[in-house]
Amino acid sequence: MDINKLNYELYFVDYYEDNLSKEQVAELMVFLEQHADLKTEFEDYSELESIAHDIEFKEKDALKKIVVPTLSINESNAEEYLIANIEGDLSSNEQKELNSFLSANPIYKSDQKLFKKSKLTGASIVFNNKRSLKKSVVIPLWIKRTSQIAAAAAIVLFAVVIFSPDNIAYTPRLVTAEAKTISDPAKGVQLEYDLFEKPNIAAAHNIASPKKTLSIENLLAAGNDSELIIQAVNSPKEKIEAFLANKSDDNDKIEAPKEITTLEEVLADVSSITVEHFKTGIADRDHVSIKQGMTAFLKKRVLKKDVDIIKSHILNLELAHTLIQSVNKVFGTSVNLEPTYNDEGDMIAYALESNTFELQRNIKNK
């Protein structure tokens, strides 16, 4: 078979695979002399078995020439044309040339049929155990652990922030005042308040707190930078406010205001009053704090509970509880916040507990 531009690749491969006879090698060398442009490609074939590891000259494509069969179809290259035809490698002109050749040489039509038959057609082989190859969408254990640790860290962080001494100082206090009369010949009849503080944290959880007597000056001193909101149980609010406003400079002794005509009238009203002391009065504001907003959001959106943002006084402990419950719900964790109270109902410590860790922290009450 003569070497030509349609079949030279076969010779190149055969040369490096030692499949050529001496005569064919000589023929190949003559061909290369006549087609110097193919020498680079010829040399390139020497690397057939070490393609992946050897250094490559990457611009080879730029050096190569497009192989366009310049010779007419003849007996020596007819098979290459027939193969090229079924592989779709022929241009339209080459196909026309091939058709003309086949018309003139019908003997090659049987070869053409055989080449067409050599094309493999789709087989009906199936892989039956596809299920064994598939992967289910599961969260890898390490991600689950990481998320749990992250959730726990978030809880601890929030708890530390919430229960820091500065924040504790701003927690609302619930104070109950009981009024009684004191007769003084010089000053007349006066009101004296015995104040009983019930820590709001304990109150929020309906924990009985022993009565704690506070002097009126402590209450008023604490309210120096605060706003007092007074809710009278049995008395008009205005009357109590009037008492406190008029007598704030007289610590323990509060005279009945002039507009209240009789002491008995006042006593009837203020035998039991409730005073709530906040840094700022939530009930009077038309906006909510970040703490309230966060608690309300978590309750509504995550825990699906109804909450009245304005009316409810959000305690830090409640925020912490809500936060932890929300994190548990979202991340599937089981972290609990366990407060510890003293005999007086003050929360003195809290503990974060889960299956994997336990953290205790004491609270320094001011």
Add this chain to the structure above:
Amino acid sequence: MTVSEYNKCVDLYADNVYRFVLKNIKDVDKAKDIVQDTYEKMWLKRQAIQAKKAKSYMFTTAYRTLIDLVRREKKQGNMDEANYNDLSHSSHYSDLNEVLHDAIDKLPADQKAVTMLRDYEGYSYKEIETITGLKEAQVKVYIYRARKFLKNYLGSIEAVI
């Protein structure tokens, strides 16, 4: 590649990879092992594989695995050495497909693989180059050689019949 994309690749290409491997090594159990191994490798590297490149990656992996296996077991003798004169055949064929598959089995492993990639999967020479690591021209030569062998084999059968 996401998990769903990976599972979609199982539905779309497991049959193709299995057919490609089974036709090459003629051993059902080993073919299944190679398919399992191929998908497991893809799963491990799924973060680095784009879904659209998955099929090519699987055929590349499967090809290398089966070529290693063939070389190791020397089932095909010397892969680089085609026995073009071996046109011996059974005379009990029932259809053309049987003849063709008998002929395909007689091809060297590389020729067989590239021909199957070409015919079954419709890959271009360039794509087969990527999958097999052979040069594009070499792929073309192997396919041309395989065609000639198959044509001669079919011709010899027709002559007998």
